[in-house]
Amino acid sequence: MRLDSARLRRLFATAAILFVGLALVACDDPQSTVDPKSDHTETIQSVYMVVFWLAMVVFVGVLGATLVLSLWFRERPGRVAKQFHGDTRLEVLWTLIPVVILVAVLVPTVRAITDLEADGDELPSNALRVEAIGHQWWFEFRYPDLGIVTANEMHVPVDTVVLITLKSDDVIHSFGVPQLSGRVDMIPGRTNAVQFTPNEARADAYLGQCVEFCGTSHANMRFRVFVDEQSTFEAWIANESADAVSTESLSVLAQQGATLFSNPLLGSGVTPCIGCHTVQGSLAMGEIGPNLTHVGGRSTLFAGIRDGFGGSENPDAVQHELERWISNPDDIKPGVTKRPNGGMPAWGEVLSREQINAIAAYLRELK
Ligand code: CUA
Secondary structure (H helix, E strand, C coil): CCCCHHHHHHHHHHHHHHHHHHHHHHHHCCCCCCCCCEHHHHHHHHHHHHHHHHHHHHHHHHHHHHHHHHHHCCCCCCCCCCCCCCCHHHHHHHHHHHHHHHHHHHHHHHHHHHHHCCCHHHCCCCCEEEEEEEECCEEEEEECCCCEEEECEEEEECCCCEEEEEEECCCCEEEEECCCEEEEEECECCCEEEEECECCCCCCCEEEEECCCCCCCHHHCEEEEEEECHHHHHHHHHHHHCCCCCHHHCCHHHHHHHHHHHCCCCCCCCCCHHHCCECCCCCCECCCCCCCCCHHHCCEECCCCEECCCCCCCHHHHHHHHHHHHHCHHHCCCCHHHCCCCCCCCHHHCCCHHHHHHHHHHHHHCC
């Protein structure tokens, strides 16, 4: 196949379109690591740019030299290459160049590592403290100064220092929100910390997930961080710290669900929902599973793997997913019934469809 100029132009155009397409896809990625939205990730980005441009210089330099030299010294009739062994100046030169490059990378890296360390006691007075606890396979978020406990969805105010202490309830997990923070492990028996100041409030959540293999449903262990304007954040706090809706204001179906939630099989030996879950303001005070006080107001279900309730989502679809979950959570998140630290029963084996329907309705109304 000959490459005439028309063909070459077409080839070039295709490559250009592909490249622009890829670049656009990269810009739109909600988990993009090169689109920082906090001081923390901007620091990481600055190191990345140093490495990127140095690598670019090496790439262009080496390939360029290879190209130029192979043309310059190409075989010509009658030409014989000069034979020699070793050249001290050259050896020193190409040992020194990588040393200089590595030092140029080392200095900003070390500086960034110190910059990224959480300040602990030296925090500004308006800083927000959050405790994140990894569980197989969900995230618990506690706000000790605000008396809030929630799961899988965290809210923080924009332009405010956020200090998150990281713990684990069982195995090693890892906390990562590419646009807001680097990855930090959550290790049993140890407290790590991560600190960042988000700089862009937006309606869409920043996506995070567990980034350390932690068992069967590791890939189903996700979470969201909402960066709110101050007023939105305060409204969220007000709602989260309130008790759950009172039984009287629930629909009839949901009231039946609330009763079943407390004790579906009295004396059967199966732990009722309230043995593991908390619904603030009710008898439910369990601490093994996620706090469900305002679960009906969350935007996702089951640690970020299904669309949730808040706002415009289809209530029938949410009801259906909840019924599936209560009937057999392993259908949605494999391994949940056999969780070492307390599995969730597959209620489909002991409750009727109508009963499960009522419990799902109750959860949906816990806004
Ligand atoms: Cu938790 Cu992976």
